[in-house]
Amino acid sequence: MSTASLVLAAVLSAPSFTATAAAATVPAVAADAFCDSIGVNIHVHYQGSVYDHATNLKAALQKLGVRHVRDGLVDSQWPTYFERLNDLGRSGIHCTVITGMPMARVLPLAAQAKEAIEAFEGPNEVNLNGWTVERAAQYQKDLWTTIRADAAWNQDPILCLSVTDYDYGARLGDLSAFADCGNIHPYPGGWEPENGSAWMKADLPTGLAGGRKITGSKPMMITETGYTTHRAKAGHVAVTPEMAGIYLPRMLLHTFASGVKRTFIYELFDLHDDPQDPEANFGLIRSDGVTFKPAGIAMGNLLTVLRDPGAPFAAAPLDVTLSEAQARSALFQKRDGVYYLVVWLPSNLWDQSRPYGQKQQSDPPDLPCTITFARAPKAVTGITGLDATLNEKVLVAAKTVSIVVSERVTVLRIVP
Structure with missing residues (x-):
């Protein structure tokens, strides 16, 4: 199973997010x-x-x-x-x-x-x-x-x-x-x-x-x-x-x-x-x-x-979209202006066809996903391993970034 995962539904208002080739304006929420x-x-x-x-x-x-x-x-x-x-x-x-x-x-x-x-x-x-x-x-x-x-x-x-x-x-x-x-x-x-x-x-x-x-x-x-x-x-x-x-x-x-x-x-x-x-x-x-x-x-x-404690502030939107319609996500921003795009697939990990006491953990398929920005960010870092040890990997900062989405949450740190 991959450690990456992605639907842009900005938190609180939770708007629907349509997968398109062009970037769309997505509201962010203070992290x-x-x-x-x-x-x-x-x-x-x-x-x-x-x-x-x-x-x-x-x-x-x-x-x-x-x-x-x-x-x-x-x-x-x-x-x-x-x-x-x-x-x-x-x-x-x-x-x-x-x-x-x-x-x-x-x-x-x-x-x-x-x-x-x-x-x-x-x-x-x-x-x-x-x-x-x-x-x-x-x-x-x-x-x-x-x-x-x-x-x-x-x-x-x-x-x-x-x-x-x-x-x-x-x-x-x-x-x-x-x-x-x-x-x-x-x-x-x-x-x-x-x-x-x-x-x-x-x-x-x-x-x-x-x-x-x-x-x-x-x-x-x-x-x-x-x-x-x-x-x-x-x-x-x-x-x-x-x-x-x-x-x-x-x-x-x-x-x-x-x-x-x-x-x-x-x-x-x-x-x-x-x-x-x-x-x-x-x-x-x-x-x-x-x-x-x-x-x-x-x-x-x-x-x-x-975590980003401090006085309340108004998070700015980001022009970004995802290619994978099954993905889920949330977009956050910190006070320094950096965005955090949290992405995953809503996969079920139990074999629900089996009776209670006989269930087996399943390995749902991972999916490729392209993230498209209206403007290329200065830096993009993928953060994985939430349930074990945090790992950071610098990704190519371009108008399109390709990842693999899975049942595990992945965080993308985006410097605009």
């Missing part, structure tokens, strides 16, 4: 806006687990390069829980906290994590946790009223509660007046992230449609999604660690291009070393707290390549 759209789930309150190691936790998040985490706001008598959250906040890693405790406890608990919290979220997956529709809807309304009435927190965003059953969600009624953002959990199972197969109604199109029944046109966040790499023959459909490393960057790019404000990957660490436990193997990092899995390596490398 750091994409980086800021990424978060990861953690469980600081899991005492005795891999998360109960402050040094490894902080080091892993910093190495990964994320600025946003999601965790439960726990009614805990364990002061270390709040101390560790606040330490992350002081390090520039801020937390969206999940509520669900008695409303009278929300603000007192939040005060103990005031250096960490950047947003509040309604209760998690209420339909799976015994909440009636009436109770869940009222809690979201009360959360909005409580936070908005408090001077210390009334500017903080409030996310809607989450559900896994959108028929249940539709019965909640319109909660758009009580949330700044919608909230969905579109886990793709063993499918590629771009797939719209409605697997267990967990694909992205179904999730977005289901979330809008609850919060209308409000911006959408994904507070849980990811891939498990267990080896059992039942439970949440798994992928191999290598497949997760290929899929995860594509997932983040795809959700961002679909207009999702922030995507939180579930989760930072494998909970324990049991390859037969579907729920214990969603981590970007193994249960030792230090060994990055391919998905974690890929996510960290993608953030490293695109």
Whole structure:
């Protein structure tokens, strides 16, 4: 399988891109806006687990390069829980906290994590946790009223509660007046992230449609999604660690291009070393707290390549097009004017004709692709190996650049 891959769909607006021989004007997005759209789930309150190691936790998040985490706001008598959250906040890693405790406890608990919290979220997956529709809807309304009435927190965003059953969600009624953002959990199972197969109604199109029944046109966040790499023959459909490393960057790019404000990957660490436990193997990092899995390596490398912190700026468009109509891409620009064209094929890596437990990883074909610029750039560098070791290769800087696109994400650094 090749390490290169390419459709020009500029992120956020995600316009359609027609493959033509001539260059077309494509809007770019500030590279750091994409980086800021990424978060990861953690469980600081899991005492005795891999998360109960402050040094490894902080080091892993910093190495990964994320600025946003999601965790439960726990009614805990364990002061270390709040101390560790606040330490992350002081390090520039801020937390969206999940509520669900008695409303009278929300603000007192939040005060103990005031250096960490950047947003509040309604209760998690209420339909799976015994909440009636009436109770869940009222809690979201009360959360909005409580936070908005408090001077210390009334500017903080409030996310809607989450559900896994959108028929249940539709019965909640319109909660758009009580949330700044919608909230969905579109886990793709063993499918590629771009797939719209409605697997267990967990694909992205179904999730977005289901979330809008609850919060209308409000911006959408994904507070849980990811891939498990267990080896059992039942439970949440798994992928191999290598497949997760290929899929995860594509997932983040795809959700961002679909207009999702922030995507939180579930989760930072494998909970324990049991390859037969579907729920214990969603981590970007193994249960030792230090060994990055391919998905974690890929996510960290993608953030490293695109990171560009600073004041907001207006990215300029670029006249460029691709010859391969099956390709996907996103166009970013940094403050120094350099463009980053991220390209891939939306290939599926599982043989979906086989039953669960008997699937085999496939090797989809790579495709040649010609990139055409209106003006020859000063320099073009191909960056590959996101899921292993980053490799850079200087390409010929001309009005046309030929590459091979594949299931793996490739980044082209373009100096105009």
